[in-house]
Amino acid sequence: MTVRKALALVIGAVVCTGLLGTGCGRPPGTSSLDSQTPGTSASGPVSPRPAPPRAFPRPLPGLGPTTRARVPDATRQVLVVTGATETSSRARVVLYEQRPARGWRAVAGPWPAHNGLRGWTDDHWAGDLHTPTGVFRLSDAGGRLPDPGTRLPYDQDPEFAVSGTGHLGEPLEGSFDYVIAIDYNRVPGTTPLDKTRPLGEDRGGGVWIHVDHDGPTNACVSLSEEHMRTLLTTLDPDKEPVVVMGPESVLAQ
Template sequence: MPLRAALLTTVCAGLLLTGCAEPSTGPAARPAKASTEPAPGPPADPAPATAPRPAELPGIGPLTRARIPAATRQALVVTGEGPDSSRSTVVLYAYEPTRGWHSVSEPWQAHNALRGWTDDHHADDLRTPIGVFRIGDAGGRLPDPGTRLPYDQDEEFNMSGTGFLGEPLEGSFDHVVAIDYNRVPGTTPLNKTRPLGLAKGGGVWIHVDHGGPTRACVSLPLERMRELLLALDPAKEPVIVMGHAAALAR
């Protein structure tokens, strides 16, 4: 064999023996580059569910809601069928911090004033004042049924004659709850003091329904009046929220 060919044969055989012909897969191979990704860990806990927002009073808009005292935990909502309607629906609500407002009565049918509702009540306008008012004083011709409100039983809670539809008015004041519109809170509903003046009306009560429109009051059937008297709790600073539906939604 010529000398040059012999030398080439010897060199190639040496390269094959040392492994340089292909990348080594043995222990002597260059270590793989370290990963910069973090090592997988246990699955993350699911995100906590967002706590539900406490419920608001149905049908009550922000302007009306802002007039409800922060400490109030009972609200009697009277929703008139329309601005000139004498018919309305009444629901008693209670408030719990985690739950918000929720109804504690069935809807009760009621009457309000003959000509409906007004934002600017005056004496003898035959409209019920719209707004949010405290309710904390009760009374009537009949004995106290067991209410926690101060209750004034007096024979002066009498009514005679007929209503706008010719219905008898007798018994309308057997039980009443005074609405704190143009009156002195903490006194009997019979108190005739009018802080805003006589022209602004007064004597606006929740009383027993006589089957027809009122002059300014809200009226409920006798059994519903008794339920209301037993449910109201002065410690919860109850209010009445009243007006036709569009007014309350403001």
């Protein structure tokens, strides 16, 4: 063997050894990862990517399970009136709507409001100056002023006029320019002026949401005239609206 041939053999052996160290012998276009078992990596099995967190419909804020259970299944609008304490005559009002898959969302408010002079009760009697606690339908409206565009049945009538002064000496004039009847001890589907009392006269009645007169009420809930117009034009009888009202501690039960 000549020196030239021996040198060629040595060079060839070195080149081949280098190629084997860098993947020599695998088909073109492949890498060391191509030969691994699916679902594994060079360091071991690959964990599956975690599923995104599941979204749950949002419940009505501030209401506990007992109170939520009293809201009719078909209801998709809820006006929540919350007093700070059982004796508070001031309240906070928020209107919620139920959206498919998303749950309840606020669509109006929070608004300041007044309620009965002596606060709240779950055992309302005529003249006790408390606002009844509970869940009540909102089915009829009316007022001294023309219908602002509500979808509720609306009775414009001069009989909604009121005069005199409230518990703090504030004028009551204009308080019934807009009203929404709360279906406590009344016949739904009638004007708020209807005086029929299914539970008896001694259990009170005429509990409305009406225009605020800057003071506590006998038993009603009162909002500013602007907020009354907004509420009247937002409530939809097809969504079977209700009011849920009472002190915070009771509504949270």
